[in-house]
Amino acid sequence: MKAISIGLLGLGTVGSGVVQIIKNHQDKLMHQVGCPVTIKKILVQNLIKTRPVEIEAGLLTNNADDILLDEEIDVVIEVMGGIDATKDYLITALRQGKHVVTANKDLMALHGSELLTVASEYGCDLFYEASVAGGIPILRSLVDGLASDRVTQMMGIVNGTTNYILTKMSNEGRSYDEVLKEAQALGFAETDPTSDVEGLDAARKMTILATLGFSMHIDLEDVKVKGISGVTEDDIRYGKQLGYTMKLIGYAHREGEKVEVSVAPTFLSDNHPLASVQNEYNAVYVYGEAVGETMFYGPGAGSLPTATSIVSDLVGVVKNLRLGVNGKSAVTPQYPKQLKDDNEKYSKYFLRIHVRDEVGVFADITTIFANYGVSFEKILQLPIKKHETSEIVLVTHKASLTSYDGILQELNDLQAVKEIKSAYRVVRKTI
Template identity: 70%
Template sequence: MESISVGLLGLGTVGSGVVKVIESHQDKLMHQIGCPVQIKKALVKEINKVRDVDIDTSILTLDPEEVLLDPEIDIVVEVMGNIEETKEHLVKALTHKKHVVTANKDLMAVYGPELLSLASENQCDLFYEASVAGGIPILRGLVDGLASDRITKMMGIVNGTTNFILTKMTKEGRSFDDVLAEAQALGFAEADPTADVGGLDSARKMAILSTLGFSMNIDLDDVKLKGITEVTEEDLQYAKQFGYIMKLIGYAHREGNRVEVSVEPALLEESHPLASVNDEYNAVYVYGEAVGETMFYGPGAGSLPTATAVVSDLVGVMKNMRLGVNGKSAVSPQFLKQLKDDEEIYSKHFLRLHVEDEVGVLSSITSVFSQNGASFEKVLQNPLGEEKAEIVLVTHKTSLKSFEKILVELRDLKGVQFVKSTYRVEGGDA
């Protein structure tokens, strides 16, 4: 094999990083696979745009078919984003026997099983390590490093934007809107940050992680979702008083063959390793029956970290090409999907209530909890003035079904003005 030719779909932040890594690591790539790697064509939206990478404009094209149908291109690297149009491009690439490497978690969360099946039919590789947690090799860790183990739980911070926002809010006592504006100015948040702060970006990644970790087809719609847009400085201060740090946590738990997958702001004990993961960094905690606890930590985004994951997948494809085993690495899910019902999902809960400051209110609230088989681990009451008070509490573990019923009853309870906020709590066994 004289050389391996790569076609790029997209030359933005990650695409430029891929070019840089391939050029600067050419000696290592030669050592790994025994031949040079060259970028033959790159699909762009504008040929003469100023870019932060030196690239010969003669290899740039506005026509995707120059990449997808070129018989000399062995591997297509997709870093253009989008879902529907990009899926069409990758279907065309795979049906023309081209291997695919993608960083597109949106696409893989929605169409992953379909594209992987098509790749297998055409004896092609489809690798997507960069789609989750940027430069952290979490997918390869699950598929290869922990292949012999049975994963029981995965929880982590898989979105750098929300982690940056919550870190600043916690440490500096600032509002969500204020920190979001700073994150946008620094380039950590998009102009439209909805997918990040609403939790959708994290949910897509957790669907991918759960599918691989549990060997079960988990769809995006299976992920219970709550973002951070309603989080206030007061929530974080009360959490701190109780010894907790808030993070947007992707959570996937399997008991037997029944699973739950969620993304929501959660309170972690300050001693938990994830509580010290700050700013734009990502980390995923993985629990295996044999290995116990492992943690993957690193930069979750950025040009070069993500590009490194893309090029690592490229190396994997190229090694398979030399061995003649392309298209044989994908393993169909072993288990049928079985999602837990709300009565099977247990956790502690943090709750803030605004109430009338009068005799009997706390007793009535306690009665609602006890009638639903729930109890308090911690309780705090603060006067708000004008005969009003705020009650902040953390429950012992209770089922999600019971807790949802408690919330409904509290909203109708005499003396309770409104439920201010509620969050899942992770940590401790009670």
């Protein structure tokens, strides 16, 4: 069989990793696919920049058409990022009959469904394993490994930056601002960290996971998002006392025909498999009706882990090429989108409230919860602090989001409540 020709769009960290793996693992690739795999052209912005990997100058181009319109190129690997222009490139590539492998979560979260449709029309594969949780083969596991099961819950630590920050805050008792600065200095967080710390990056990945896991097209705007910038070291300390670990959790839950997807800082019980996922690692916890609890753990980003996913997808494309079955593995969503209403979303909640240190306050507060039919799992009443303020920490039993919102409103209206310092979802091991 003739060599497989690759066109690479982008040559940043991940692109360099792809070049490196194709070079270093050529014998394994040859053995698996039965022919050499070579990179024919690489699209870059700057032709003369020094690169972390050795590249023949002749391979580089700054004209995308040199790749998209080259009939000899079989597979386009997209690692340039970006949304609109990149989407156009990939649609052109697919229309030219080229198979596509992408690591672009932003693009797949926003336009995945359209791109997959074009791929299918033109008999092309479009694989995107690397778009969620870099080195973890979670999309394959959802589609193939759990093919026969009905997934009812997915929880993901799918953003390495925030997990690094929360781990440091938790292990070292330091503040969010301090740890963020350190993470930026070490290159674990971007100069503008908004997309990571405000949960948007995680939301994009949850969109992709929920769409596949629930076989239902979920849009990014369906995902309720809250980031970690408001998490304090006090919250984390109180959580610890109660046996909880703070994580930024992408939560996707199905009940009957309806689903909910959200991203929010969450207290996990310490014995939850996700609670021990530390530093920049990612993990996706999947609950299937038949299989029960499973978890997939690994590096969420990084040059070589992400490139491993990409080249593994490439192996999939080439195997399909040999068998002549490209463009036939994507399964379209089975169900129409149905989102839960707020009164169908249940959770336990952690609340930390500052109240005036007066007689009857505690009764006033608990009455509000009782009126909504919400009871408590744990109550931590703390010693009186300065300025005649008491601190109350509560963990509720399951409450609907409607009740919870109502309770928060009424607490805020209560004259004796000075401030609701924090409020988080709580998830225990047993669902």
